[in-house]
Amino acid sequence: xxxxxxxxxxxxxxxxxxxxxxxxxxxxxxxxxxxxxxxxxxxxxxxxxxxxxxxxxxxxxxxxxxxxxxxxxxxxxxxxxxxxxxxxxxxxxxxxxxxxxxxxxxxxxxxxxxxxxxxxxxxxxxxxxxxxxxxxxxxxxxxxxxxxxxxxxxxxxxxxxxxxxxxxxxxxxxxxxxxxxxxxxxxxxxxxxxxxxxxxxxxxxxxxxxxxxxxxxxxxxxxxxxxxxxxxxxxxxxxxxxxxxxxxxxxxxxxxxxxxxxxxxxxxxxxxxxxxxxxxxxxxxxxxxxxxxxxxxxxxxx
Amino acid sequence: xxxxxxxxxxxxxxxxxxxxxxxxxxxxxxxxxxxxxxxxxxxxxxxxxxxxxxxxxxxxxxxxxxxxxxxxxxxxxxxxxxxxxxxxxxxxxxxxxxxxxxxxxxxxxxxxxxxxxxxxxxxxxxxxxxxxxxxxxxxxxxxxx
Numbered sequence: 001x002x003x004x005x006x007x008x009x010x011x012x013x014x015x016x017x018x019x020x021x022x023x024x025x026x027x028x029x030x031x032x033x034x035x036x037x038x039x040x041x042x043x044x045x046x047x048x049x050x051x052x053x054x055x056x057x058x059x060x061x062x063x064x065x066x067x068x069x070x071x072x073x074x075x076x077x078x079x080x081x082x083x084x085x086x087x088x089x090x091x092x093x094x095x096x097x098x099x100x101x102x103x104x105x106x107x108x109x110x111x112x113x114x115x116x117x118x119x120x121x122x123x124x125x126x127x128x129x130x131x132x133x134x135x136x137x138x139x140x141x142x143x144x145x146x147x148x149x150x151x152x153x154x155x156x157x158x159x160x161x162x163x164x165x166x167x168x169x170x171x172x173x174x175x176x177x178x179x180x181x182x183x184x185x186x187x188x189x190x191x192x193x194x195x196x197x198x199x200x201x202x203x204x205x206x207x208x209x210x211x212x213x214x215x216x217x218x219x220x221x222x223x224x225x226x227x228x229x230x231x232x233x234x235x236x237x238x239x240x241x242x243x244x245x246x247x248x249x250x251x252x253x254x255x256x257x258x259x260x261x262x263x264x265x266x267x268x269x270x271x272x273x274x275x276x277x278x279x280x281x282x283x284x285x286x287x288x289x290x291x292x293x294x295x296x297x298x299x300x301x302x
Numbered sequence: 303x304x305x306x307x308x309x310x311x312x313x314x315x316x317x318x319x320x321x322x323x324x325x326x327x328x329x330x331x332x333x334x335x336x337x338x339x340x341x342x343x344x345x346x347x348x349x350x351x352x353x354x355x356x357x358x359x360x361x362x363x364x365x366x367x368x369x370x371x372x373x374x375x376x377x378x379x380x381x382x383x384x385x386x387x388x389x390x391x392x393x394x395x396x397x398x399x400x401x402x403x404x405x406x407x408x409x410x411x412x413x414x415x416x417x418x419x420x421x422x423x424x425x426x427x428x429x430x431x432x433x434x435x436x437x438x439x440x441x442x443x444x445x446x447x
Contacts, residue, residue, distance in 0.1 A: 018336035022385025023306045047337040047384040082414050085342050087376060087425045120414035129419070155416075269435075271306070272334045278306045 006255040008247070010296050011075050013043035013226065016263035016289050019271040019281045021048070031070040033286055037293035041075035043116070043224070043260045046103060053102050063110060074111035075258040076151070076184070076224045079103040080118045083135065096135040100150075101142045108146035114223040114258070116184045117150035126158045133172055136181065143180035149223050150181050156188035156228075157204035160214040173221055182221035186262070188228035191240050195230040197266040212245045216253050224258040230265045232291035236298060247299050261292045308334045308439040309405055310387055315447055316397035324397035327351075327445070328364075330387035331407055335435065338384040339411050341375040345429040347408025347437060349392055356392050358408075364389035376425055398445050406440040 014021070014030040021030070027048060034042055046052050050059040067074065081100060083091045091099075100117075107115055119136070120129040136150065143150055152169050154160060165183075173181055189210040194202070229238045237243075247259070263285060271281035305312060313330040333339065346363070349356040363370045365388050370378065382388065390407065410428030412420050420430045428437045 015336060023304050045337055051383065052338065052381055080414060082340075082343075084412060084414065084419065084423075085340055087342075087423055118414060120419075121416050122419060124416055126416055129414075268336075272308060 003252070003254040006251045006253065006257075008250060008256060008300065009041050009075070009258045010037075010039050010293065010300060010302075011041035011043065011224075011258045011260045012037065012039045012289060012293070013076070013078070013260045013262045014048060015043065015045055015078065016261060017285055019268055019278075020285060023278075024282060028066055031066045031072060033289065034072055035070040037290055038297065039072065039261070039293055041073045041258050041260075043076040043078060044074070044110070044112075045078040046080075046106070049106065049110070053106060055106075060109065067111070074113075075260060076114045076116055077103065077107040077110065077112040077148075078116040078118075079107075081120065081132075081135070081150075083120055083129070090129075093135040093138050097139045097142070100135075100139040104139075104142050104146040104148050107148045113147060114149045114151055114184070116153050116224075116226075119152060124157065125162060125164075126155065127164050128168060133168070136172070137176060140176065140178050140180055143178075148180065151184040151222065151224065152182070153184040153186050153226065154189050154210075154218075155186040155226075156191055157208075159189055159208060159210040160185070160218060161210070170218075170221075182223065183218050184225055185215060185218060185222060186226040186228050187241050187243070187246065188226075188264070190242055190246055191228075191230075192242070193240050195240050195266075197231070199266070201266070201269060212242055212249055215246060215249055219250060219253050219255045222255070222257055224260055226262040227259045227292070227296065228262045228264055229288070229292050230263075232288055232295055234291075236291055236295040238292070238295065243295065244299055259296065261289055261296065263288050263292065304332055304385055304387060307441050308332060308409070309407060309441040309443070311441070311443045313387070313389065314405075314443050314445055316445070317391060324395075326392045326394040327398045328389055328391045329405060329443070330389050331409070331439070332385060332387045333382075333409060333411070334439070335411065335431075338386075339382050339413075341370075341378045341380045341382060343412045343429070344375060344382065345410040345412065345425065345427065346372045346375075347410065347428060349390065350406040351392075351398065351403050353404075356394065360393060362391040364391060400445055400447070402442055402444050404440065404442050406438060408437045409439060410437045
């Protein structure tokens with residue numbers, strides 16, 4: 001008997017619109033854009049919660065009103081396990097756990113079941129600062145209580161075979177047996193060539209990338225992934241990331257999580273530099289997200 | 303609604319005491335970054351206007367109606383909300399003249415992202431994100447009063 005096919009949901013992370021938010025787009029505008037694309041779920045960052053970390057009851061009511069009006073379900077809340085919020089020595093485990101608990105409670109109240117939890121990294125390859133296991137393990141009972149999965153994002157230039165992914169994160173999952181820690185696999189990790197338009201900004205040398213089949217081992221530990229893209233062409237294709245192959249592997253291996261469109265084109269670095277650039281961002285960003293959603297619909301068939 | 307630039311022209315004017323004497327000038331600032339920051343993560347730098355430097359420790363930062371020095375912000379548990387401006391008050395005898403001015407403000411921050419931990423953990427530096435986003439913000443702005 002084969003594995004039952006998965007049915008991932010199509011969603012959008014509102015991070016994609018961040019250059020425009022608060023300047024010419026409101027939170028409701030993000031919901032409306034998403035509704036137009038046929039997406040069914042979304043990611044927020046904690047910063048997009050009004051008066052974070054203490055939103056008013058009026059804001060929470062408004063938020064649920066938007067979910068209902070635009071028929072969108074909460075998927076992932078992006079947050080940070082910051083442990084250097086003060087000068088000098090790092091925060092204690094207890095202080096970090098309190099910080100995480102605040103976000104877990106918020107996530108639960110706002111309907112999110114997965115988190116993109118950013119653990120302190122010490123270099124461009126995202127090697128975690130030693131000792132992270134201690135505070136994350138202490139936070140696990142709270143993640144269980146509020147039913148949220150902390151997901152470490154595997155982001156270019158990190159690959160699924162970068163040593164810390166198996167030696168630290170996967171080892172942690174297996175040792176603790178937790179179902180509340182896992183991975184948000186950012187599709188940028190499969191990117192095989194430098195996209196155009198980045199100028200001097202180099203994200204990777206693309207010599208060591210994640211091969212599509214590597215994702216299979218990690219699917220049981222993931223509820224949502226960032227479907228990263230830098231440019232969708234007029235034929236609705238991303239020319240630097242093997243989308244069809246990766247998504248087919250996810251479906252064939254029974255994965256029914258959320259795929260969250262995450263636009264990270266070069267304009268995000270330059271949007272604030274001039275009227276001309278900001279104007280381009282106003283046109284390019286919503287257009288690119290729409291193109292990506294059409295591509296995802298073409299691949300998924302819904 | 304904010305202007306898209308980090309340094310806002312709306313809010314740029316000289317400041318006055320009760321007798322109408324000019325005490326300095328002020329402008330509003332909002333980081334271009336994609337998220338909000340805790341006060342303790344902020345690394346404020348100097349302000350420069352037409353090349354003249356105003357030391358960061360001589361400035362007052364106004365958030366939600368409360369005044370803070372740079373040093374006080376390190377001891378304040380406060381989240382600087384995303385896309386919310388802070389007012390930077392600059393003491394300056396006689397203020398600025400009516401007309402155009404080149405305003406520069408350095409601003410960095412600390413975050414646990416993809417880079418080395420902050421080299422100056424005493425907060426004397428400009429954080430650990432400058433390698434990706436720089437620290438300089440500048441804008442030519444018109445002062446009317």
